[in-house]
Amino acid sequence: MTVPVPQHEGAPEPERREHTHSFPVVQRVPLRFLRRMSRGTFGFFGGFGARVLFVRELRRALREPRTYAPLIIRQMRTIGVDSVPLVAMVAAFIGAVIAIQVRYQLFPGIQLSIVGLSSRQITVLETGPLLTGLVLAGRIGAKMTAEIGTMRVTEQIDALETLAYDPVAYLVVPRLIAAVVMLPLLTLMADFIGVVSGALAAVLVGGVQLTQFVDGVRLGYDHFQVIYSLIKATLFGAAIAYLCTYEGYVTQAGAEGVGRSTAKAVVISSIWILVLDAAIAFILAPYLQ
Numbered sequence: 001m002t003v004p005v006p007q008h009e010g011a012p013e014p015e016r017r018e019h020t021h022s023f024p025v026v027q028r029v030p031l032r033f034l035r036r037m038s039r040g041t042f043g044f045f046g047g048f049g050a051r052v053l054f055v056r057e058l059r060r061a062l063r064e065p066r067t068y069a070p071l072i073i074r075q076m077r078t079i080g081v082d083s084v085p086l087v088a089m090v091a092a093f094i095g096a097v098i099a100i101q102v103r104y105q106l107f108p109g110i111q112l113s114i115v116g117l118s119s120r121q122i123t124v125l126e127t128g129p130l131l132t133g134l135v136l137a138g139r140i141g142a143k144m145t146a147e148i149g150t151m152r153v154t155e156q157i158d159a160l161e162t163l164a165y166d167p168v169a170y171l172v173v174p175r176l177i178a179a180v181v182m183l184p185l186l187t188l189m190a191d192f193i194g195v196v197s198g199a200l201a202a203v204l205v206g207g208v209q210l211t212q213f214v215d216g217v218r219l220g221y222d223h224f225q226v227i228y229s230l231i232k233a234t235l236f237g238a239a240i241a242y243l244c245t246y247e248g249y250v251t252q253a254g255a256e257g258v259g260r261s262t263a264k265a266v267v268i269s270s271i272w273i274l275v276l277d278a279a280i281a282f283i284l285a286p287y288l289q
Contacts, residue, residue, distance in 0.1 A: 054246050058176070061169035071174035079140050079175070080182030086139060087132055087186050088193050091123075094131060095194030096201035098122050103206035112208045116216025119198035121225075125288070128191040129229050130277055133236030136183065137269040141244035144175055145265040148248030149258040157249075172249065176241040183237030184230045191229060228284055235276050243269045 061068070102118040148171050151157050157167045195217060202208040247265035251257050 050250070051243075051246055054242075054249070057168050058172060058242075061166050061173050064166055064169040067166055067169040068173040068177070071170070072177050075174045075178035076182055078143075079136070079178045080186060083136060083139060083182075083186060084189070086135060087190050090131055090135055091128065091190035091193040092197040094127050095119065095123055095197035098127065098194070099198035099202040099208075100205055103202055103208060112202075112206075112212045113216035113219065115202050115206065115208050116199070116213035117219050118216075119202070119213075120195055120217045120221070123194035123198065124191045124225050124229050126277075128194055129187045129232035129236060130273070132183065132187050132190045132233065133240065133273045133277075134270055136179075136186070136237075137240050137244075137273060138266055140179070141240045141269045142262050142266050144241065144244040145248040145251075145262045146258055148172075148245055149251030149261045152249065152251045153254050153258060167249075172241075172245040175245055176238065179237035179241035180234055181237075183240075184233040187229055187233035188226075191226070222288075224287060228280075228288060231284070232277060232280055235280070236273050239272045239276060240269045243272060 099115055099119045102122075103112070103115050106112070106114065148157075151171070157171070160167045160170055199210065199213045199217075202213050203210050244265040247261045247268070251261040253260075
């Protein structure tokens, strides 16, 4: 038997939301669209606000170096050293493809030194930091989210709080610092390998002399080009670590939730890498002239 819930006198009755199928057929499509849009809008702003609040937790955790300092070296090895083979392979193939494509798109009579110039500019300014960030978003970002998400659903994070450890300082800060430090180093390596592999491809396949390629690499070189690449890499590393650790930290619903959070973290971090890449180009590209 259902027992009626007593209502306080003068209290407003709870609002009951009618199901979409209860409306006439003509009204269902626009109503379903509006409800989906409203859920998406509230979800977007809610997620944005939660990530902003997570920044406050991160700032507080930075005041506890005794918790996160011993873990930084291990995370630097996981993020940086273990990613060297993958980053080197991607940079080598991309550098070679860029050089070959530029060589065979040239009109007759154009100096072949333009192959070296184009390879340097494309690799250092764009493909080096961008592809390194995207590759590590898939490799390192997924690993971060899965590790922290598993700790959340198995209540290991609650155990850290019971032992008087700050979970954000123990899990998030070391990964963030390691990513900010190692992404620029990996990007420098990717830029160098990309230019060298481009030189080898241009000489062995494209018929370009090595002196011509080197002259093109030296043409119009400025140190700010490398600084520009490192600025991108630093912001990409911070975005990957922050977004992926957040998704792992708020994981719910067991193993299925870990998989959902991991996929979501990779997608969101990849999108933000592209957004940051475009924003940095709009702001700093005029200084490259």
